Amino acid sequence: METIIAGRKQLLEVSEVTVRYGGVTAVDSVSFDVAVGSLIGLIGPNGAGKTSLIDALTGYTPIDGGSIRFDGLELGGVPAYKRSRSGLARTFQSVELFDDLTVEENLLVASEGSGISKALRDLFLPARKADRSAVDWALSACGLEALAKKHPTQISHGQRKLVGLARALARRPKMLLLDEPAAGLDTDESAELGERLRALPKDEGVTILLIDHDMGLVLSVSDQVYVLNFGRLISSGTPEHVRDDSAVIEAYLGRKELGGVD
Numbered sequence: 001m002e003t004i005i006a007g008r009k010q011l012l013e014v015s016e017v018t019v020r021y022g023g024v025t026a027v028d029s030v031s032f033d034v035a036v037g038s039l040i041g042l043i044g045p046n047g048a049g050k051t052s053l054i055d056a057l058t059g060y061t062p063i064d065g066g067s068i069r070f071d072g073l074e075l076g077g078v079p080a081y082k083r084s085r086s087g088l089a090r091t092f093q094s095v096e097l098f099d100d101l102t103v104e105e106n107l108l109v110a111s112e113g114s115g116i117s118k119a120l121r122d123l124f125l126p127a128r129k130a131d132r133s134a135v136d137w138a139l140s141a142c143g144l145e146a147l148a149k150k151h152p153t154q155i156s157h158g159q160r161k162l163v164g165l166a167r168a169l170a171r172r173p174k175m176l177l178l179d180e181p182a183a184g185l186d187t188d189e190s191a192e193l194g195e196r197l198r199a200l201p202k203d204e205g206v207t208i209l210l211i212d213h214d215m216g217l218v219l220s221v222s223d224q225v226y227v228l229n230f231g232r233l234i235s236s237g238t239p240e241h242v243r244d245d246s247a248v249i250e251a252y253l254g255r256k257e258l259g260g261v262d
Contacts (some may be wrong), residue, residue: 008035011175011207012057012088017066019049019056019231026052028072028231029066034175034209037201041222041239042211045251049231050211051093055178057209058090059083071174087174093163094182097152101162104148107135138169141204142196158189162196169200175207176200182214190214194221215252219243227251 012034019027027049034040044050055061057068059080068075070088078086097106097240102209111134139145142162145156152163168176182190196222200206212218218225220240227235227242229251242248253257 011036011071013069015058015067017062019052020064024229030233032226039208039221041200041218041225043215043218044228050228053180054164054177054211080101080172089168089171089173089178091164091181093134093180095160095252097163099149099152100150102149104135107170108136110167111135112229134170134172138166141169142166147162158185179211182212182217190217208218
C-alpha cells in the first residue's frame, strides 16, 4: 500500500476493523489513517463495505474486531451521539431536511444540538438569542447565503445536497464523513460539490473522508484514496496510483484496463 501523507497528526486511526452481520463479513480487518487537514477518498464497487465501514466509524454499527481512535480517543463502546459531540460528523445518502423550516433554520437546529444542557437553557432562558456564527460559516462555506430564507421544497436536488453538507458543518466538526454526497447529481452539480469539498480542508480546516460511487469526483479532489472490495482494503495511494492499479481495475471492470471509468 502506498502512503503519501506524512508528517501530519493522524486524526482518525483505524486498525484491523471487522464488521459482521450474522455469517457475512462486511468489513474484513481494514486499517487506514486520516491525517488532519486532508481529504481522503474511499471507493469500491457496490457491496464493497463502504457504508458498513462508515457506520462502524460513527457508532451506528458495532465492530467485531479491531480498534478506532479519533483525535486520540479510543471509540470502542462510545455511542454515536458522543462521537458526534467529539467532532466526528457524518452525512447520509438520503438527505432528510425539515421542509417546513428554511435552509438557515435547518442549520440552526443542527448547530444547537440536543441534550440536557440545551433543554435546561430552553427552559430557563427561552428568549435567549441563538448563536448564528456556525450557521453563517456553514452557509458561506457551501455557497448557500442566497438560499438561506428559502424552504427545501423551493430548491434543486443539488442544492438540497449542499444543505445537507452545510447542516453537518454547522456542528463545527473536526472531521466530516460524507456518504455518497454526489448521488443523484448531474455533472455540473457534482463539479460544484467537488470545488466546495476541496476548499473545506484548505480554507476551513475540516478534515474529510469522502465515500462516493462517482469515481471521477473522488479521484479529482482527494489527497489519497483507499479502495475496498468485498470488505477488504485492496489498494491505497494517490489518485494516479489507484487509477492505474490492476487490482482496482479488475475490481471495477473484471479486466485489466480502466478505460471508460470516470
